[in-house]
Amino acid sequence: MDLIYFDNAATTSIYPEVIEAMRDTLHEDFGNPSSVHAAGRSAKAKVESARKYIAKQMGVLPKEIIFTSGGTEGDNTVMHAASHQLGIRHFISSPIEHHAVLHILEHMAKQGQIHLDLVKVLPSGLPDMDDLKRLLRNSDEKKMVSLMHVNNEVGTLLDLEAVGNLCHAHNALFHTDSVQSIGHFPLDFGSLPVDFAVASAHKFHGPKGIGFSYIKKNTGLSGIILGGSQERGMRAGTEAVHNIVGMETAFHVLYQRMEADALYLKELKTYCLDQLQAAFPGTTFNGASGDIKKSTYTIVNARLPMDEKKAKLLAFNLDLQGVCCSKGSACQSGSEGGSHVLQNLLSAEQNKAPSLRFSFSAYNTKKEIDRLIAILVDYAKS
Numbered sequence: 001m002d003l004i005y006f007d008n009a010a011t012t013s014i015y016p017e018v019i020e021a022m023r024d025t026l027h028e029d030f031g032n033p034s035s036v037h038a039a040g041r042s043a044k045a046k047v048e049s050a051r052k053y054i055a056k057q058m059g060v061l062p063k064e065i066i067f068t069s070g071g072t073e074g075d076n077t078v079m080h081a082a083s084h085q086l087g088i089r090h091f092i093s094s095p096i097e098h099h100a101v102l103h104i105l106e107h108m109a110k111q112g113q114i115h116l117d118l119v120k121v122l123p124s125g126l127p128d129m130d131d132l133k134r135l136l137r138n139s140d141e142k143k144m145v146s147l148m149h150v151n152n153e154v155g156t157l158l159d160l161e162a163v164g165n166l167c168h169a170h171n172a173l174f175h176t177d178s179v180q181s182i183g184h185f186p187l188d189f190g191s192l193p194v195d196f197a198v199a200s201a202h203k204f205h206g207p208k209g210i211g212f213s214y215i216k217k218n219t220g221l222s223g224i225i226l227g228g229s230q231e232r233g234m235r236a237g238t239e240a241v242h243n244i245v246g247m248e249t250a251f252h253v254l255y256q257r258m259e260a261d262a263l264y265l266k267e268l269k270t271y272c273l274d275q276l277q278a279a280f281p282g283t284t285f286n287g288a289s290g291d292i293k294k295s296t297y298t299i300v301n302a303r304l305p306m307d308e309k310k311a312k313l314l315a316f317n318l319d320l321q322g323v324c325c326s327k328g329s330a331c332q333s334g335s336e337g338g339s340h341v342l343q344n345l346l347s348a349e350q351n352k353a354p355s356l357r358f359s360f361s362a363y364n365t366k367k368e369i370d371r372l373i374a375i376l377v378d379y380a381k382s
């Protein structure tokens, strides 16, 4: 049975070019980038050339790009360092952030290190800007706002310009978790009012265990993993050269095809929205995922009009039929708690209907969507 992979927000398949570049690097550039001999210098050159290329695409300076193990490390590092090194005591975030942000903030708040406010969110998944203004206005502490660019469950797109400008007008630093948008949208952090952002290569057809953080110069932030002087002391540890080259290669491929992929995926998502509604009148789309202008073109989060009994085995049944998708998001599937995002956006009654997240890459096709619909229709009838 051919798998239908509709879980690209959880992770993506790796581009063949990435695998090739990583294999070559493992063979040829095994040197330690900190060694001063030829093998070390060659590995170091690879790392720095990747940094330069990624920085150029992000519109920032190479020294503002720090390689990390991915989104969770990037988010945690910024929060820890902002609290410990910059003396930030007040954090404002939202209840529908990824746990990589929420759990570290909740932990620091529980320890009494910071105080945390969660801004109200609208049913679209956007923050209530009046509430954000109120929280910012009422705070006379050193503060930071952390709001994600693209919500990983419902796909809602944040206006980075508007939120960043508001934060800066109130002397707050602005961090955005851009794990679901870097590699999908041509972001220019050099001209956006963003101080910190994070990326993870496995969300854009690169390898797992590698990502990068954008740390705006002069913010005063330094690392929390101490040891050697790698990453200019911001993140000690021997660099995973093959992973860094893999991430750079994924970037090269992505930036060549970004525009064409975006057009293709917009059409694919629109097709999915239409077909779901045609097959199941009464289907609703969670957050902003039903609105192609207000959400990323990679995510559909659909609430299907099925009773609770049918809802229970729906995801299991799709898996049996070879469809890979998520209940809410990957970190929730199999857990009893359900999605914290949907719990915040939907009423208890609405949450009784099954919600499924389908997330696409340019490898997906309309034919696969047709098969998904046929499987869903059969299941609903059974």
Ligand SMILES: Cc1ncc(COP(=O)(O)O)c(C=O)c1O
Residues within 6 Å of the ligand: 009, 010, 069, 070, 071, 072, 073, 098, 100, 148, 150, 151, 152, 177, 179, 180, 199, 200, 201, 211
């Ligand atoms: C929005 C968001 N932030 C952070 C992460 C964590 O990234 P990583 O898997 O690279 O640690 C994810 C992954 O699901 C995500 O979707």
